[in-house]
Amino acid sequence: MTPRFIPAPPDGLQTFSLGPVTIHAYALCILAGIFVAVWLTTRRWVERGGDGDKVGDIVLWAIPFGIVGGRLYHVISTPxxxxxxxxxxxxxxxxxxxGLGIWGAVALGALGAFIGARRHGVSFTAFADAAAPAVLIAQAIGRLGNYLNQELFGSPSTLPWALEVDPAFRPEGYAEFATFHPTFLYEMVWNLVGAALIIWLDRRFDLRGGRTFWLYVMVYVSGRLWIELVRIDTAVTVGGLRINVWVSIAVLALAVAMFMILGRRQPDAEHRVPRNRLAAADDDPTDSTDATAHPADEPEHDDPATSQGKS
Structure with missing residues (x-):
C-alpha cells in the first residue's frame, strides 16, 4: 500500500564515504544548484552578447562570499x-x-559578484539580471539537502504530501507527531515556478536595468514570507514573529520600491536597443549612440544600479 505521506529519507543518504573521504549529501545539493545556476546564467549572459567566460570569473567571487554570508546569517538568526x-x-x-540563511547568502553573494564584475569590467546590474532566475533554481535544488538532513520542516500535518520525520529529528514538544509540512518542497515548487515566470516576463517585457533581479527578490520573498509562518525550527522571534518574517516584509517592500523606481528610468520599448547588442550595458539606457560602443564586458559608466558602489 502506498503511504499517504512523503517518507523520510533512507538511512545512509545523509552522508556516505568514498575511501577516506566523507561525502555530505547536503553539500552535493548545494554544488548541484551552483552548477545549474552557472550553466543557466552563462546561457542568458551569452544571449545578451556577453562573454561566457566572464561568468565563471564572477562566480569565483560570488560563491565563497555567498556561503560565508549564508552561514553567518544562519548562526546569527538561530544562535x-x-x-x-x-x-x-x-x-x-x-x-x-x-544551515545557510538565504538573506546572508544573497547579500554577501551579491557583494562578491559586484567585486568580481568590477574586476573583470562587466556591468554588475546586467549580470544580476542574467543570474536572477538561475539563483532561484539553485535555491530550489539546495532545498533537497534540507530534506536529506530532515531539517527546516513545518508544523505537524496529516495532508497526503506531509513529510515523515524520524523521531531523532523531531523538535522538542513534537515527539508524538510523525508527519509535518514539507516546507522544503513548498519552497522548491515556488522557486521553480517563480524562475519560469521571471524568464517569461523578462522576455515578454524586457526587464533590464536591474528589474529582473528585483523581480526575483519579490518572487522569492513573497513565497518565503508565508513559508516562514509554517516552519517550527528554532529561530529568534521579535514581537511574536520569527525574525525571518520581519526581514521578508522589509525586503519585499524594498524590492517593490526598487522595481518601480528602475521601471520609471527605462526608455519606452520602441526606443530601446536590442539586448543582444546592448548586452550588459545598462550604463545609459536612454543613450541613442551605437550600442556596440558599450559591449557586455566593458565597465559601465552611469549605471544607476551600480554607481552607488563607486568611490
Missing part, C-alpha cells in the same frame, strides 16, 4: 544550537550539517 545553553560554538563552522 541557540551554537551559543545557547548546551550549545556547541564549534558547530557553527560545520556547514556540511546544514
Amino acid at each position: 541557540g544550537p551554537y551559543f545557547g545553553e548546551g550549545g556547541d560554538p564549534w558547530a557553527a563552522l560545520e556547514i556540511w550539517n546544514g
Whole structure:
C-alpha cells in the first residue's frame, strides 16, 4: 500500500564515504544548484552578447562570499544550537550539517559578484539580471539537502504530501507527531515556478536595468514570507514573529520600491536597443549612440544600479 505521506529519507543518504573521504549529501545539493545556476546564467549572459567566460570569473567571487554570508546569517538568526545553553560554538563552522540563511547568502553573494564584475569590467546590474532566475533554481535544488538532513520542516500535518520525520529529528514538544509540512518542497515548487515566470516576463517585457533581479527578490520573498509562518525550527522571534518574517516584509517592500523606481528610468520599448547588442550595458539606457560602443564586458559608466558602489 502506498503511504499517504512523503517518507523520510533512507538511512545512509545523509552522508556516505568514498575511501577516506566523507561525502555530505547536503553539500552535493548545494554544488548541484551552483552548477545549474552557472550553466543557466552563462546561457542568458551569452544571449545578451556577453562573454561566457566572464561568468565563471564572477562566480569565483560570488560563491565563497555567498556561503560565508549564508552561514553567518544562519548562526546569527538561530544562535541557540551554537551559543545557547548546551550549545556547541564549534558547530557553527560545520556547514556540511546544514544551515545557510538565504538573506546572508544573497547579500554577501551579491557583494562578491559586484567585486568580481568590477574586476573583470562587466556591468554588475546586467549580470544580476542574467543570474536572477538561475539563483532561484539553485535555491530550489539546495532545498533537497534540507530534506536529506530532515531539517527546516513545518508544523505537524496529516495532508497526503506531509513529510515523515524520524523521531531523532523531531523538535522538542513534537515527539508524538510523525508527519509535518514539507516546507522544503513548498519552497522548491515556488522557486521553480517563480524562475519560469521571471524568464517569461523578462522576455515578454524586457526587464533590464536591474528589474529582473528585483523581480526575483519579490518572487522569492513573497513565497518565503508565508513559508516562514509554517516552519517550527528554532529561530529568534521579535514581537511574536520569527525574525525571518520581519526581514521578508522589509525586503519585499524594498524590492517593490526598487522595481518601480528602475521601471520609471527605462526608455519606452520602441526606443530601446536590442539586448543582444546592448548586452550588459545598462550604463545609459536612454543613450541613442551605437550600442556596440558599450559591449557586455566593458565597465559601465552611469549605471544607476551600480554607481552607488563607486568611490
